[in-house]
Amino acid sequence: MSSKxxxxxxxxxxxxxxxxxxxxxxxxxxxxxxxxxxxxxLHIAVKHAGLIIMAAQFSYAVGLLFITPLGDKIERKQLxxxxxxxxxxxxxxxxxxxxxxxxxxxTAMTGLFSTVxxxxxxxxxxxxxxxxxxxxxxxxMSGMLLGILLGRTFAGFVSSIADWHxxxxxxxxxxTLVTLLLWLSLPTYKNNIDINYFQLxxxxxxxxxxxxxxxxxxxxxxxxxxxxxLLWTPLAFLLSDAPYHYSDFIIGLFGLxxxxxxxxxxxxxxxxxxxxGWLATSIGLTLLLAAWLPLSIAKYSLVALIFGVILxxxxxxxxxxxxxxxIYQIRPExxxxxxxxxxxxxxxxxxxxxxASTYLYSNYGWIAIIISGTVLGLxxxxxxxxxxxxxxxxxxxA
Numbered sequence: 001m002s003s004k005x006x007x008x009x010x011x012x013x014x015x016x017x018x019x020x021x022x023x024x025x026x027x028x029x030x031x032x033x034x035x036x037x038x039x040x041x042l043h044i045a046v047k048h049a050g051l052i053i054m055a056a057q058f059s060y061a062v063g064l065l066f067i068t069p070l071g072d073k074i075e076r077k078q079l080x081x082x083x084x085x086x087x088x089x090x091x092x093x094x095x096x097x098x099x100x101x102x103x104x105x106x107t108a109m110t111g112l113f114s115t116v117x118x119x120x121x122x123x124x125x126x127x128x129x130x131x132x133x134x135x136x137x138x139x140x141m142s143g144m145l146l147g148i149l150l151g152r153t154f155a156g157f158v159s160s161i162a163d164w165h166x167x168x169x170x171x172x173x174x175x176t177l178v179t180l181l182l183w184l185s186l187p188t189y190k191n192n193i194d195i196n197y198f199q200l201x202x203x204x205x206x207x208x209x210x211x212x213x214x215x216x217x218x219x220x221x222x223x224x225x226x227x228x229x230l231l232w233t234p235l236a237f238l239l240s241d242a243p244y245h246y247s248d249f250i251i252g253l254f255g256l257x258x259x260x261x262x263x264x265x266x267x268x269x270x271x272x273x274x275x276x277g278w279l280a281t282s283i284g285l286t287l288l289l290a291a292w293l294p295l296s297i298a299k300y301s302l303v304a305l306i307f308g309v310i311l312x313x314x315x316x317x318x319x320x321x322x323x324x325x326x327i328y329q330i331r332p333e334x335x336x337x338x339x340x341x342x343x344x345x346x347x348x349x350x351x352x353x354x355x356a357s358t359y360l361y362s363n364y365g366w367i368a369i370i371i372s373g374t375v376l377g378l379x380x381x382x383x384x385x386x387x388x389x390x391x392x393x394x395x396x397x398a
Contacts, residue, residue, distance in 0.1 A: 009136060017140060021140055022146050023178055024116055026150065026154070028111050030167050032152055034248055035049045036240045050358035050359075055104045058351050059108040060114065063114070064343045067083070072193055072335070076119060076123050076186075076190065083119065084179040087110050088172050090106050090110030091106065093106030095168035096165070106168070119336070120140070124140055125328045133328065134325050146259055149255040149259045152254070153254075153256055157252055159248040203337060207334060213326055214338060214341060216387045216391070217323040220384065221342055222349035224284075224285075224380065225347065227353065230356065231309070234369060235254065236251050257310050268284075277325055284317075285315070287314060289378060290311065290315075290377075292377060294308035360372060
């Protein structure tokens with residue numbers, strides 16, 4: 001292990017880890033462009049459709065809290081492979097679902113164990129050379145965003161030529177192949193940490209108490225991913241209704257527009273390596289607010305909608321990657337637990353955004369989504385400005 005660590009990561013292994021992260025996280029988002037098809041097929045009320053998305057995000061948050069800290073204690077390759085196999089089992093349950101609760105079960109199981117992505121990222125940060133760490137983390141985060149967004153495109157395409165169940169069958173097959181490649185390619189690694197599982201979990205709270213960087217970055221995580229879910233969860237209903245009336249396939253193609261946000265990851269990684277992560281965060285939060293201007297006329301202009309999707313997803317990715325790089329610069333021995341605390345906050349934000357968006361859209365329409373997004377965007381900027389003025393100085397990397 002020591003030789004692997006000193007040599008850093010090969011281009012092939014970075015690519016494989018990025019792809020594995022993308023395909024596992026994508027499994028939590030296949031349902032989004034399919035919601036109106038799933039509701040029709042399983043006879044689900046629109047107001048209950050958010051349960052599927054909520055199950056994915058809540059279970060992911062639970063997995064982050066109770067599973068990913070194990071990356072600081074047990075052998076990581078074994079943990080990664082086990083989680084991949086269990087996530088595949090969840091996809092198979094979704095593939096054979098005949099009712100809402102069976103689909104929720106499969107989705108929850110997949111979400112719980114797809115937290116393997118959050119074992120892979122700090123693992124890569126540990127294996128990489130310090131001078132390349134920001135760039136590599138940015139690349140892996142690109143894989144994550146592409147998985148989230150292109151997963152929608154993939155799901156929409158498959159659903160347009162076959163039953164929506166096939167989305168999950170194909171995804172489980174791809175994940176099986178990726179698991180085999182990880183088994184062949186990953187090095188073994190284990191931290192020498194002498195605390196039990198419960199002490200491991202409790203120490204996350206201590207990290208929050210001790211590290212202001214973790215606190216502010218987690219707050220920004222809640223806000224940014226809530227904004228992401230606020231847009232993407234009701235988008236399928238907006239696009240399937242008047243004036244668009246788009247099919248699952250066309251709705252899924254909007255993931256290609258959002259995938260442009262992945263371009264922000266390498267840029268943010270380089271800024272972080274240069275000690276300018278604070279600047280990337282400031283840019284990301286500003287764009288998070290600005291995106292709601294074109295989205296405010298999304299019901300009347302397809303061009304404005306596409307531009308707003310690109311801008312918001314770019315901003316979320318810039319903010320997220322700068323957050324991740326900031327927390328990886330402190331407490332190397334606790335990277336998995338720092339990552340756990342941050343990502344639990346991130347997906348709690350996503351879960352709250354999904355619940356709120358389905359309620360707001362079904363009761364008050366698109367205008368309620370715009371107002372909520374604008375208010376949250378302003379809140380993010382205010383929190384960051386307060387942090388910069390009272391706690392942080394830009395000359396510090398985090």
